[in-house]
Amino acid sequence: MSDLIVQRPEGLYCPPGNFYIDPWRPVPRAVITHAHSDHARHGNGHYLAAAPAEGVLRTRLGDIDLQLLRYGERVQHHGVTLSLHPAGHVLGSAQVRLEHRGQVWVASGDYKVAPDPTCAPFEPVRCDVFITESTFGLPIYRWCPDEELFADINAWWARNATHARASVLCCYSFGKAQRVLNGVDPSIGPIVVHGAVKPLNEAYLAAGVALPDTRLVTEVTDKADLRRCLVVCPPSAAASPWLRRFGDAQTAFASGWMQVRGNRRRGGYDRGFVLSDHADWPGLLDAIAATGAQRVIVTHGSSAAMVRHLQEHGLRAEAFQTEYGDDVVEADLQPPPEAAG
Structure with missing residues (x-):
């Protein structure tokens, strides 16, 4: 056969x-x-x-x-x-x-x-x-429960916000970004997304997936918000001039590859979150x-x-x-x- x-x-x-x-x-x-x-x-x-x-x-x-x-x-x-x-x-x-x-x-x-x-x-x-x-x-490769992971991400964001630092979380624009947005606590502060993320968010929202309110950086009127926001963007944005708008930001990468020690350091990120x-x-x-x-x-x-x-x-x-x-x-x-x- x-x-x-x-x-x-x-x-x-x-x-x-x-x-x-x-x-x-x-x-x-x-x-x-x-x-x-x-x-x-x-x-x-x-x-x-x-x-x-x-x-x-x-x-x-x-x-x-x-x-x-x-x-x-x-x-x-x-x-x-x-x-x-x-x-x-x-x-x-x-x-x-x-x-x-x-x-x-x-x-x-x-x-x-x-x-x-x-x-x-x-x-x-x-x-x-x-x-x-x-x-x-x-x-x-063994993942921890999402509750633990997002508690860790929220604590990192909240800690950065108290020090007037943006929290830049790099992840894939489609799938990973929406999962991050669905899991974080929006009461911590404003959320800014990269232009690659926004149209995919709109597709998820149209499909009935719950996502918090987000803004593009050009839509932020209070510059103080740029010092306490969560920024969700693709990895390429972390190495571009676009990131300078957020000042002395803390950067992190969300990926299953963060399970391996050394990947975060090689990428130059401050933190790595194991999310796949x-x-x-x-x-x-x-x-x-x-x-x-x-x-x-x-x-x-x-x-x-x-x-x-x-x-x-x-x-x-x-x-x-x-x-x-x-x-x-x-x-x-x-x-x-x-x-x-």
């Missing part, structure tokens, strides 16, 4: 369905797991995605030919039954379930199993073959086990370590070579200079 998903130069391809999943080259038909730029790219003829992703996809890709599916809704295409299921990664993220001639495959894209009020929770989907990420696929939109090591293993799959394909991250671990535990495991990864997520989310706010 032939594989339902194979590797091609354009991306992951479903031969019987004649479509691609998160292709990295332009193709006629693309199924998109989520709107991060390494998974949703310009140039495809037709896009299929989960309904909650509409706002963020259109914010990122503009006027595209977009077909939307509710989570769990099934469609048939060339004999392949396709449905989308929550991945818990960011707003509208989905796992792609394919069924054809008795086989069930699930391509998960990126996913997170920890609770997150800004997107639908991860839903395990039973399958024969599971295609998984492994961004943090090493035993050192990906599953940690236990989360990855739990998610894989919950599918019941006997064959697992790893797409990106610590794939060699994950494949070896799964093989040692009796599963048929291998890796696909893909072009997914965090290094390109922010590349096309930066606004032109006049929009940076």
